[in-house]
Amino acid sequence: MFAIAVEQRQFETYILTDPSAQSSIEVVPERGGIVTSWQVGGKPILYMDTERFADPSLSIRGGIPILFPICGNLPNDTYIYNGQAYKLKQHGFARDLAWQVSARSTDDCASLTLVLESNAQTRLNYPFDFQVAFTYQLQGNRLTVQQRYTNLSQSVMPFAAGFHPYFAVADKRQLQFDLTATQLWDHITQSAQPYPGYFDYDLDQVDVAFLDFPSTSTTVRDRNQNLSLSLNYSSSFTTLVFWTVKGKDYYCLEPWTAARNAMNTGDRLIQLAPQASLDASFSLAATFG
Structure with a gap:
């Protein structure tokens, strides 16, 4: 049945497996609580730049990095709160900090819970006390991330959260997206544009956002791999971003x-009341055939 193993590599790695589906995930708590690998039917679903991962001074390109307490970047990495300027680099600090393992289970699935708590370092850039708990659950061909964001401060805590999964692909032109959106925001040209149903992979970089995405699920079909990938997420996730780099x-x-x-804008920013919690979910399912 389900199993969890721990291996001491460069970083301590937790390996969750479901042998019946030949599926597994690998989680590295001290490198931002990241999922570094996900396999279904013995086949890899995620991309990972192993050289960048091995260097703690570099941001990771691969796996499923966690975004908190912001998504994307800020002008000059700066935001204003109560008249004071604070610095946060792109996507926040959660992906750079060590998370702590708080629970594990193999009862109904392979499950691992990680916790990130505020400290003196985080309060310099984000003046709030918080606890973020993620539970990774592996069952069959599905990976689910249950989340709980808790405000331990005495004031309202503003934040944004998200995920940055890197999916492996050999030929991007073989991708088909089930996206009901008709308009996107191009981060590079800083302009709103109609979504034609496909992306121009001849560009050096595609970096677009579907704002107020009208669905809490989407599907990608990779005809080259004969793979269907389904994403489902809570209604708290209002924005869907697509990003890729030419030649990668x-x-x-x-x-x-x-x-x-x-x-800075307050647009769709979560405002969590003191001592309150917000629960959210994000799941991925991979089907070959």
Whole structure:
């Protein structure tokens, strides 16, 4: 049945497996609580730049990085709160900090819970006390991330959260997206444009956001791999970002709770009451055939 193993590599790695589906995930708590690998039927679903991952001074390109307490970047990495300027680099600090393992289970699925708590370092850039708990659940061909964001402060806590999964792809032109959106925001040209139902992979970079995405699910079909990938997420995730770089064997389809610069604009920014919690879910299912 389900199993969890721990291996001491460069970083301590938790390996969750479901042998019946030949599925597994690998989680590295001290490198931002990241899922570094997900396999279904013994086949890899995620891309990972192993050289960048091995260097703690570099941001990770691969796996499923966690975005908190912002998604995207801020102008000059700066936001204003109560008249004071604070610095947060792109996507926030959760993906750079060590998370703590708080629970594990193999009862109904392979399950691992990680916790990130505020500290003196985080309060310099984000003046709130918080706890973020993620439970990774592996069952069959599905990976689910149950989340709980808790405000331990005495004031309302603004934040955005999201995921940045890197999906492996050999030929992007073989991708088909089930996206009901008709308009997108191009982060590169800073303009709204109609969504024609496909992306121009001849560009050096595609970086677009579907704002107020009208659905809490989407599907990608990779005809080259004969793979269908389904994403489902809570209604808190209002924005879906697509990003890829020319010549790289990955694409990213990212659910965010708010768009870039929400800490300054307030647009769809979550405002969590003191001592309150917000629960959310994000799941991925991979089917070959």
